[in-house]
Structure formats: structure tokens, C-alpha cells
Amino acid sequence: MNQFINIAVVGLGQVGIYLLNEIKTKKKDIELKTGKKIKIVAISAKNINKKRKFKVNKKIFFKNPLKIFENIKVDILFEAIGLSDGISKKVVETALKNKIHVITPNKALISKHGDYLAKLAEDNNVNLEFEASVAGGIPILRTIKEGLVTNKISKVYGILNGTSNYILTDMRDSKDSFANVLKRAQKLGYAEPGNPKLDLNGFDAFAKVRILSALAFNTKISKHKCLMEGIEKVESKDIEIANQLNLRIKLLGISQIINGRLFETVHPCLVSKNSYIGNVTGVMNAVIIEGKPVGESILQGEGAGPGPTSSSLLSDLLSILRGNIKKTFWYF
Amino acid sequence: MNQFINIAVVGLGQVGIYLLNEIKTKKKDIELKTGKKIKIVAISAKNINKKRKFKVNKKIFFKNPLKIFENIKVDILFEAIGLSDGISKKVVETALKNKIHVITPNKALISKHGDYLAKLAEDNNVNLEFEASVAGGIPILRTIKEGLVTNKISKVYGILNGTSNYILTDMRDSKDSFANVLKRAQKLGYAEPGNPKLDLNGFDAFAKVRILSALAFNTKISKHKCLMEGIEKVESKDIEIANQLNLRIKLLGISQIINGRLFETVHPCLVSKNSYIGNVTGVMNAVIIEGKPVGESILQGEGAGPGPTSSSLLSDLLSILRGNIKKTFWYF
Numbered sequence: 001m002n003q004f005i006n007i008a009v010v011g012l013g014q015v016g017i018y019l020l021n022e023i024k025t026k027k028k029d030i031e032l033k034t035g036k037k038i039k040i041v042a043i044s045a046k047n048i049n050k051k052r053k054f055k056v057n058k059k060i061f062f063k064n065p066l067k068i069f070e071n072i073k074v075d076i077l078f079e080a081i082g083l084s085d086g087i088s089k090k091v092v093e094t095a096l097k098n099k100i101h102v103i104t105p106n107k108a109l110i111s112k113h114g115d116y117l118a119k120l121a122e123d124n125n126v127n128l129e130f131e132a133s134v135a136g137g138i139p140i141l142r143t144i145k146e147g148l149v150t151n152k153i154s155k156v157y158g159i160l161n162g163t164s165n166y167i168l169t170d171m172r173d174s175k176d177s178f179a180n181v182l183k184r185a186q187k188l189g190y191a192e193p194g195n196p197k198l199d200l201n202g203f204d205a206f207a208k209v210r211i212l213s214a215l216a217f218n219t220k221i222s223k224h225k226c227l228m229e230g231i232e233k234v235e236s237k238d239i240e241i242a243n244q245l246n247l248r249i250k251l252l253g254i255s256q257i258i259n260g261r262l263f264e265t266v267h268p269c270l271v272s273k274n275s276y277i278g279n280v281t282g283v284m285n286a287v288i289i290e291g292k293p294v295g296e297s298i299l300q301g302e303g304a305g306p307g308p309t310s311s312s313l314l315s316d317l318l319s320i321l322r323g324n325i326k327k328t329f330w331y332f
Numbered sequence: 333m334n335q336f337i338n339i340a341v342v343g344l345g346q347v348g349i350y351l352l353n354e355i356k357t358k359k360k361d362i363e364l365k366t367g368k369k370i371k372i373v374a375i376s377a378k379n380i381n382k383k384r385k386f387k388v389n390k391k392i393f394f395k396n397p398l399k400i401f402e403n404i405k406v407d408i409l410f411e412a413i414g415l416s417d418g419i420s421k422k423v424v425e426t427a428l429k430n431k432i433h434v435i436t437p438n439k440a441l442i443s444k445h446g447d448y449l450a451k452l453a454e455d456n457n458v459n460l461e462f463e464a465s466v467a468g469g470i471p472i473l474r475t476i477k478e479g480l481v482t483n484k485i486s487k488v489y490g491i492l493n494g495t496s497n498y499i500l501t502d503m504r505d506s507k508d509s510f511a512n513v514l515k516r517a518q519k520l521g522y523a524e525p526g527n528p529k530l531d532l533n534g535f536d537a538f539a540k541v542r543i544l545s546a547l548a549f550n551t552k553i554s555k556h557k558c559l560m561e562g563i564e565k566v567e568s569k570d571i572e573i574a575n576q577l578n579l580r581i582k583l584l585g586i587s588q589i590i591n592g593r594l595f596e597t598v599h600p601c602l603v604s605k606n607s608y609i610g611n612v613t614g615v616m617n618a619v620i621i622e623g624k625p626v627g628e629s630i631l632q633g634e635g636a637g638p639g640p641t642s643s644s645l646l647s648d649l650l651s652i653l654r655g656n657i658k659k660t661f662w663y664f
Contacts, residue, residue: 022625026482033481033662131479137626139479146478147463147471149365150358150646279608293354293639294469298632307625314482324656330365 004039005321006073008100010065010091011080012045015105017054018306019078019313026314034321042068065091069098076101076320078313084108096120096128103316105132105309108198111207114214114221118328128328129316134208135160135285137308138301139315144215144289145326151291153216155256160208160266162283162303163199164231164251166190168268169281171239172248178234190283190304202230202266205253209264213255216289218330222262229267242270248278336371337653338405340432342397342423343412344377347437349386350638351410351645358646366653374400397423401430408433408652410645416440428452428460435648437464437641440530443539446546446553450660460660461648466540467492467617469640470633471647476547476621477658483623485548489586492540492598494615494635495531496563496583498522500600501613503571504580510566522615522636534562534598537585541596545587548621550662554594561599574602580610 007023009016023030023040031037044065048058062068065087077095079102081088088109095102096117104110110117110130121128131141135158144153159165163185170181182200185191191199198204206228214221231251242249247270254265271278276298280286285303290296302308339355341348355362355372363369372389376397380390394400397419409427411434413420420441427434428449436442442449442462453460463473467490476485491497495517502513514532517523523531530536538560546553563583574581579602586597603610608630612618617635622628634640 018625022482030482137480138629139475142479143471143475146651147474147647148469148643149650150354150362151643276611279611291643293350294643295634295640297470297634298630300630300632302627302629308627311480311483311623311626315479318481319478322656322658324654326654 004037005075006039006041007076007078008042008044008068008074009040009078009080010044010068011082012043012050012052012054012056013080013082014306015309016045016078016080017052019080019310020054022310022314030314030318030321034318036321038321041072041074044068066094069094069100074098074100076103076317079104079106082106082108084112089113092117093120096124096126099124099126101127101129101320103129103313103320105130105313107133107204107207107211111210111221114211115329121328125325127320127325129319130211131316132309132312134211135287135299136162136301136303136305137311138285138287138299138303139312140212140287140299141215142315143297143299144212148289148291148294148297151294153289153291155254155290156212156216156287157252157254157256158287159250159277159280159285160205160253160287160303161199161251162285163191163196164205165280165285166283168231168234168239168249168251171234171236172243175236175240177236178232200230200232202228202251205251205266206264209253209255209266212287213262213264214329216255217257217262219262220329220331222264226263227265227267231268234268246273247271248273250277250280252277336369337407338371338373339408339410340374340376340400340406341372341410341412342376342400343414343420344375344382344384344386344388345412345414346638347641348377348410348412349384351412351642352386354642354646362646362650362653366650368653370653373404373406376400398426401426401432406430406432408435408649411436411438414438414440416444421445424449425452428456428458431456431458433459433461433652435461435645435652437462437645439465439536439539439543443542443553446543447661453660457657459652459657461651462543463648464641464644466543467619467631468494468633468635468637469643470617470619470631470635471644472544472619472631473547474647475629475631476544480621480623480626480629483626485621485623487586487588487622488544488548488619489584489588490619491582491609491612491617492537492585492619492635493531493583494617495523495528496537497612497617498615500563500566500571500581500583503566503568504575507568507572509568510564532562532564534560534583537583537598538596541585541587541598544619545594545596546661548587549589549594551594552661552663554596558595559597559599563600566600578605579603580605582609582612584609
């Protein structure tokens with residue numbers, strides 16, 4: 001219990017700040033549950049003076065996150081910058097090369113560079129963990145990799161984008177247009193105010209599908225093109241007609257093996273009003289796993305937001321603190 | 333990859349036999365995912381000659397399971413005998429004292445002697461794992477201990493007894509009496525043919541509630557008396573009246589903290605026809621967790637049967653093979 005495990009948090013947006021507050025509040029609990037002492041030794045963001053819900057300690061602040069590794073010993077890095085390339089990739093890469101464990105909620109990064117980064121982690125004998133990258137607070141990756149580990153999985157699918165599900169639910173309830181509902185969602189913080197495109201065109205769900213496939217089917221992250229369609233073209237009239245037919249429109253991400261081949265799709269689906277998936281509303285995410293011998297398993301929870309995301313980021317932290325070094329992917 | 337991890341399976345009923353077949357089929361996969369070689373070195377049951385869906389190797393058969401420890405080196409023991417006391421307790425106790433990891437689906441044993449056995453495991457630096465003891469194939473204990481580990485949980489509840497849920501569902505669908513529906517369930521293998529009492533009087537669900545409480549609230553397993561009522565007194569008339577009121581009768585196990593005090597109850601509840609829990613039918617189990625900051629999480633899956641049970645037993649095996657030595661409970 002004497003030596004500290006040094007932690008760095010790079011990216012001080014909503015998620016980074018929520019995470020820092022959680023670590024501060026739950027420090028004692030984390031230390032009791034792992035037998036390790038932890039310390040935040042570096043934080044980084046573009047702007048030191050931005051107003052944040054956390055008292056930034058200027059002594060440990062780095063404008064350039066890459067400078068962290070040159071100056072202090074870090075054991076575990078949280079990357080909360082976002083985007084698949086640029087500085088976020090560079091930071092993760094550098095950390096892994098320096099034998100630093102990395103925890104990230106960045107689905108764009110993992111779905112694009114996951115194989116490469118996982119290899120880097122393995123070569124350096126550290127963990128690359130990304131529970132928070134799929135379905136927010138639902139521990140879905142852990143469930144596939146550990147809880148259901150010996151099952152033969154044939155299909156994983158579900159509602160993977162909370163923004164789209166919120167908009168579809170609101171369109172049904174309010175009978176309002178896509179454009180108006182989107183505006184409301186942006187005001188409420190359920191859709192990004194600037195550019196919500198990646199949520200609405202299916203890209204975000206597709207990145208998650210690719211991560212799920214790799215873990216469920218022990219394959220490299222697929223690169224081939226598949227059907228990807230978001231909810232941008234769904235009109236109030238579609239919702240109304242579906243309703244008359246006792247159906248609901250849901251944006252589903254689906255990964256399945258058919259005749260030995262992997263199929264990955266994201267598109268709006270018509271599902272029965274009385275089905276389980278038809279009743280998952282608002283920002284909720286739900287993942288359904290079909291496996292043998294376990295049968296059908298369902299996991300549902302809040303798919304986005306800094307709280308659920310932090311829940312998953314911290315589950316990764318505790319796993320690393322307990323010394324559970326694991327391969328990121330298994331493809332043999 | 334050279335030395336074998338020696339495994340013993342004690343109790344060759346439905347679960348024990350299914351497990352042995354699974355280990356045989358998935359041996360290569362297990363070894364790839366853990367880097368360890370495994371070997372079944374001992375099996376035990378009362379009767380060597382009973383007809384079983386597995387070719388029993390008489391060379392490794394023990395009529396008295398306690399003799400195993402005197403004769404061969406075992407690293408991991410599966411206990412699949414059942415019951416809270418007698419030989420099952422003796423076997424688990426002896427194994428832990430001999431520094432052997434123990435994996436068991438035995439909720440009666442853990443809910444009665446879990447604290448004592450966990451201490452024994454800790455003192456001997458081995459694992460005591462029992463994922464299969466609650467909600468069959470659903471990795472609910474792992475989810476509480478790992479996936480949602482840093483959340484402040486306030487309530488855990490759900491449908492924890494598949495037999496009761498099957499009977500309540502069939503009574504609603506068939507409008508038949510409790511006695512007739514029970515007979516059908518017994519024929520189909522959803523209720524024990526001999527003595528289904530422990531499923532029907534709420535005891536089985538209550539044992540699971542106690543295990544869930546200990547993990548969700550970091551307390552010792554509670555001993556105090558609480559409301560425990562099963563479905564034995566539910567009549568077709570009750571189901572009919574509930575239906576007229578747009579309600580369903582469900583046997584719920586509930587564990588929650590109210591004003592700092594733990595409340596554990598099992599009893600038939602009236603729930604809305606349109607609620608999530610009202611639509612969990614047949615032998616399905618469902619567990620709902622309310623936590624901060626994750627919000628409400630739901631896990632649903634098959635709660636019983638040798639397949640789902642084996643799925644959870646093997647998840648524990650892989651966790652041990654990966655070297656994840658962990659405390660069983662956390663109470664500080």
C-alpha cells in the first residue's frame with residue numbers, strides 16, 4: 001500500500017471532468033477494493049483557463065499531452081479527447097510505447113486502430129481497455145470477454161446510439177418533425193450541439209458494432225463496407241404508419257455470423273410494438289446476445305452521458321489496479 | 333504452457349455432466365484464452381454405474397469425494413452436489429483448506445456459509461467463485477463486482493426463480509390451476525420432480541437475494557428474518573383479477589437500502605402489464621440494478637438449466653485460470 005499508482009487524464013471535456021470528480025470522491029473505496037494507492041499526476045487540455053466543474057491544479061496541467069511522458073512517471077492514462085486520429089491517437093500510441101496502461105471511451109479510435117493499438121499494448125505488456133466505448137455504462141465488453149467467455153456467440157445486436165433512440169422516441173410521442181425534435185435533443189444535451197452527424201448517420205453505432213464483432217467472434221476489426229444508414233431520413237409520416245401497423249422504428253446495430261461469414265449492419269428497423277426491443281425508449285441502450293449454451297441474454301442501461309461513461313472507465317481502472325493483465329482481442 | 337492445471341468435478345448430476353462435456357468440447361478454446369493447459373483429474377458421485385450422458389473414466393472416479401484430496405493434486409474444484417450442509421459443505425471446506433480454488437453454483441451453501449467460506453478462501457489465498465449461484469447464465473455477480481464496481485448501488489431486484497416465473501406465466505396463459513401447472517412444469521423439467529418446495533416457497537429466490545445484498549452493499553450475508561413468501565398460494569382467480577386490472581403477478585426478490593437499513597424481501601408482486609418486468613416470461617430471470625452514476629441497468633437471461641449454469645461456472649474457471657485472485661466479499 002505504499003507506492004502510488006500514477007494516473008493521467010487527457011481531455012477535460014464533460015467526461016474527463018466527471019471522471020476526475022469521481023476519482024476524487026471514490027478514492028478511498030477504490031483503494032480498499034484494490035489494495036493500491038492512486039494519485040492524479042497529470043491532466044491535459046487545450047485551454048487551462050476554461051471554466052470547469054473541477055478545480056484544475058495548474059502544477060500538474062499540460063497544454064501538450066505528449067509532454068507528460070517526457071516529464072513524469074505515469075502508470076495509467078485516461079484518454080478522453082475523442083476522434084479517431086490526430087492527437088488522441090498519438091497520445092494513446094505514445095503511452096502504450098512507454099508501457100503505460102490506457103483506458104479510453106473512444107469508439108472511433110478503437111474501431112479504426114484497435115488492432116494496431118492492441119498489438120502495441122500486448123508488446124509492451126500493458127492493458128488497453130475501452131469498456132466505455134460501447135453502450136456507455138453497460139459492461140457489455142466485459143460480459144462478452146468474461147461473463148459469457150466460453151459461449152459460442154452467433155449474434156449481437158441492439159440499440160447502440162442513445163441520441164438516435166431519443167429522437168425516434170420523441171418523434172413518436174410528439175408527432176413532431178425530425179428537425180424540430182433534433183433541436184430539442186440538442187438543447188437537452190442528448191444530441192451534440194455542433195455536429196450531431198456521426199450519431200444520426202449511423203457512424204457511431206457502426207463503430208460500436210465493429211468493436212462488438214471483434215470481441216464476440218474473435219476476429220480482427222472488420223474493414224469491409226456494410227449497410228450503414230442512420231435516422232436522418234426518417235419522417236414523422238414513417239413513424240405514424242409504423243404505429244398504425246403496431247410497429248416501432250428503431251435504429252439497430254447488428255453483428256452476426258451467417259454461413260460462416262460476418263455481417264455487420266446499422267439501419268432503421270421495423271420491430272413489433274410488443275417486442276422487448278420495441279419498448280426500449282429514450283436514451284437507453286440495449287444489447288442482445290445470442291449464444292450457446294447460455295441462450296439469449298439482454299443487457300440494458302444508459303448508453304451515454306458522463307455518469308455512465310465514468311462508471312465504465314472506472315471499472316477498467318479497477319481491473320487494471322487489481323493486476324488483471326489481459327489480451328485486448330483474441331484472434332488466433 | 334507445460335504444466336497442467338488439475339480440475340476435479342464433484343457431483344455428476346445434470347449440471348456436473350453438462351459441465352464435463354463443455355470442458356471437453358471447449359478445452360482448446362479455454363487453453364488459448366488463458367494460456368493454461370487443463371486436465372480433469374478426478375470426478376465423484378454416489379453411484380459409479382448410473383447411466384450418464386458422459387463416458388465416466390473409472391480410473392479417476394471417487395465414490396467418496398473427500399478421498400480426492402488425500403490422493404491427488406487438485407488445483408480447481410467444481411462442487412455440483414447441492415444443499416447447504418453435509419457433504420457439499422465438507423468438500424468445499426476441505427478443498428479451500430488444501431489451497432484449492434472452488435467454483436460452485438450452490439446458492440444454499442453460499443447464502444448460509446458464504447462468509448465463513450470466503451474467509452477460508454482468503455486465508456488460503458485461493459478463489460471461491462459462485463457466479464452460477466444467482467440467475468443462472470446471467471453474469472450478475474461479475475457485473476456488480478467488476479462492471480459496476482464503483483457505483484453506489486441503492487437497489488437490486490428482479491425475477492430470480494425461473495420455476496416460479498414459468499408457473500405464473502403458464503397459469504396466466506392456460507388459466508389452469510396451480511397444481512396442474514406445477515405437474516406440467518415437473519414433466520418438462522422446469523420444476524424438480526421430487527421436492528419443488530424450495531423453488532415455490534421463495535427460499536431459492538431468498539438465498540439469491542442474500543448473495544446479491546452482500547455484493548451490492550459490501551456487507552456480511554444477512555441473517556435476519558424478512559418477508560419470504562413464494563407462489564404456493566397464488567390461485568388462478570388471483571391471476572385473472574390481476575389481468576382485468578392490467579397487472580401481472582410476478583415473484584420478485586428485492587434487496588434495498590432504505591434510510592441506511594437493508595431490506596430483503598421475496599413475495600409475489602403486482603406489476604403493470606406494460607412494465608419491463610411484467611413482460612419477462614417463462615423461465616427467464618431478470619435483475620435490475622439501480623446505481624449512481626450508472627442509472628438503471630437491466631440484465632436478463634436464462635436463469636436455470638445446465639447450459640446457462642455451465643456458462644457461468646466456466647466464466648469462473650477462466651477467471652481463475654487467468655490468475656485473477658480476488659476477494660470474495662468486500663466488507664471493511
